[in-house]
Amino acid sequence: MEEDGKETISIRESKRRERQAALESPDIGIGLCGWIIVGLSILLMLATLPISIWMCIKIVKEYERAIIFRLGRILRGRAKGPGLFFILPCTDNFINVDMRTITFDIPPQEVLTKDSVTVSVDGVVYYRVQNATLAVANITNADAATRLLAQTTLRNVLGTKNLAEILSDREEIAHSMQTTLDDATDDWGIKVERVEIKDVKLPQQLQRAMAAEAEASREARAKVIAAEGEMNASRALKEASLVIAESPSGLQLRYLQTLNTIAAEKNSTIIFPLPMDMMQAFMKRD
Numbered sequence: 001m002e003e004d005g006k007e008t009i010s011i012r013e014s015k016r017r018e019r020q021a022a023l024e025s026p027d028i029g030i031g032l033c034g035w036i037i038v039g040l041s042i043l044l045m046l047a048t049l050p051i052s053i054w055m056c057i058k059i060v061k062e063y064e065r066a067i068i069f070r071l072g073r074i075l076r077g078r079a080k081g082p083g084l085f086f087i088l089p090c091t092d093n094f095i096n097v098d099m100r101t102i103t104f105d106i107p108p109q110e111v112l113t114k115d116s117v118t119v120s121v122d123g124v125v126y127y128r129v130q131n132a133t134l135a136v137a138n139i140t141n142a143d144a145a146t147r148l149l150a151q152t153t154l155r156n157v158l159g160t161k162n163l164a165e166i167l168s169d170r171e172e173i174a175h176s177m178q179t180t181l182d183d184a185t186d187d188w189g190i191k192v193e194r195v196e197i198k199d200v201k202l203p204q205q206l207q208r209a210m211a212a213e214a215e216a217s218r219e220a221r222a223k224v225i226a227a228e229g230e231m232n233a234s235r236a237l238k239e240a241s242l243v244i245a246e247s248p249s250g251l252q253l254r255y256l257q258t259l260n261t262i263a264a265e266k267n268s269t270i271i272f273p274l275p276m277d278m279m280q281a282f283m284k285r286d
Helices: 002-023 027-047 132-137 142-158 163-168 170-184 204-245 248-264 276-285
Strands: 057-060 064-070 083-086 092-098 102-112 118-129 190-201
Touching: 057 064, 064 132, 092 132, 102 142, 102 190, 118 142, 118 163, 118 170, 142 170, 142 190, 163 170, 170 190, 204 248
Parallel strands: none
Antiparallel strands: 057 083, 064 092, 102 118, 118 190
């Protein structure tokens, strides 16, 4: 399984490199007319020195990359930056791409589960631009497309789960969403790093029904435990009575221990049980 996963990743990486290489075509593709325009642009820059130098030198920050277009075609080589880079006036323009990790909340989605229960689920997605060239050339707005795709993916994944799985297997659902989003956004040069399920909201009626079910289940377990305790206590009393019946003096000692326990609690009234044999002796005298 691990080898298959590595092969899939290597195939995906090779395809991504092929797409990037196709986009980053060499400068000769601009044609003769294009080269004439580039030459005129260079002459214009040299004629307006040193003023033109401020228009030709650009700076991108550490977390940014610049995609340069020359006469509408992506300039050969990888994205420029960070630091200084040089462009020609009139023929070149560039787009800055933020390479930092971006987070966004998935709005609450009303989802019908596999067992026909309507729930509202929201989440959060962490992603970053892995390839600035693909993010600019293959998609109009990578951020908006990723947000919309995350919403539809959340509904599609949860639609195959029942309510119990949604409530208990959040990590598995989040991992499945991450894998699906990562595969879908690979052509856009985007890497989905993490997906988390934030909250699962149930209808009020379903919440009350589940609470009543849980309460009834706890009461049933409590009654069973109490019955088992009574049964165990009865067995212990039966065994104690058999032991006391073997020795009549043991019963008297038990009486004395009971009186000692009652006296320790400082009670004002003490009930002392009398043996029936003594009462029968008095009744015979009468």
